[in-house]
Amino acid sequence: MYSFFDIHSHFNLESFDADLEASCKLLKERNIGTICVGVDEKSSQRALDISQKYDNVFACIGVHPQEAHQKEYFDTQYFDKLVESSQVVAVGECGLDYFRIDPNDSVGKNHQKKIFTEQIMYAAQHKLPLMLHIRPSFNTYDAYYEVLEILEESKKQFPNLKGNAHFFVGTKEIAQRFIGLGFTVSFTGVITITDEYDEVVRSTPLESMMAETDAPFVAPKPYRGKRCEPWMVEEVYIKIARLKNISVEELVRIFEKNRTHMFFDPES
8 A cells, every 4th residue: 555645646747857757756755646648649658658667657548628629539540559558547647627728719619619528538438537627717616517517417428437527616515416426526725735625525424535736836845835745745734634534544444445446346
């Protein structure tokens, strides 16, 4: 069992190019695992390459919604070359991102939905969970609601479809809708910086949540201003354990079970 596990990070981005080996070695020394998440074809290949070199790093392959405008379709032929590796444990990060798109850009939104739906089908075909990226328009939850609508329809066709809503910043009601679909939600170092999401964490069942860093982004409070690294996920565990009034050791055991069920048991 790992000391901690970060279910969403980006060792495959250029922020880690200069010292990737040192960062991965440190993670190994601390007995911490992570899932390295792709955002397009190149970064997905990079995630797989890293995971094949370090046995505590796993890969997630797919197309980020902000990259969707560059694609006519989800290139299954390309991803078929990657997906057969046992180190690939999820498809994504995929979903909808309306934060940097004109609210009236229906063409752009529909194209994001197309690329997302194609990845849902791909994940179901390969019995892999989805790693969801969802970012709504400013001061709304629109992308959350539209992702949920798509997933609710998709579950009718693929009853075993499952996944995780990464970097969750929705409401407790939205979290419950994901949970009702058999999905989990994960929290980042943001919860160590603000108490805005304390009630969401408190209301979400332990068996339906996980911890992540989204490294190199959003370093937890003790490390603000520094590049975030997957080993910093310990701070997210500490905050969740405090909000849930349990020990960190017990939380580690629960989250170990959660991540195994979600990412390492394709038949569940």
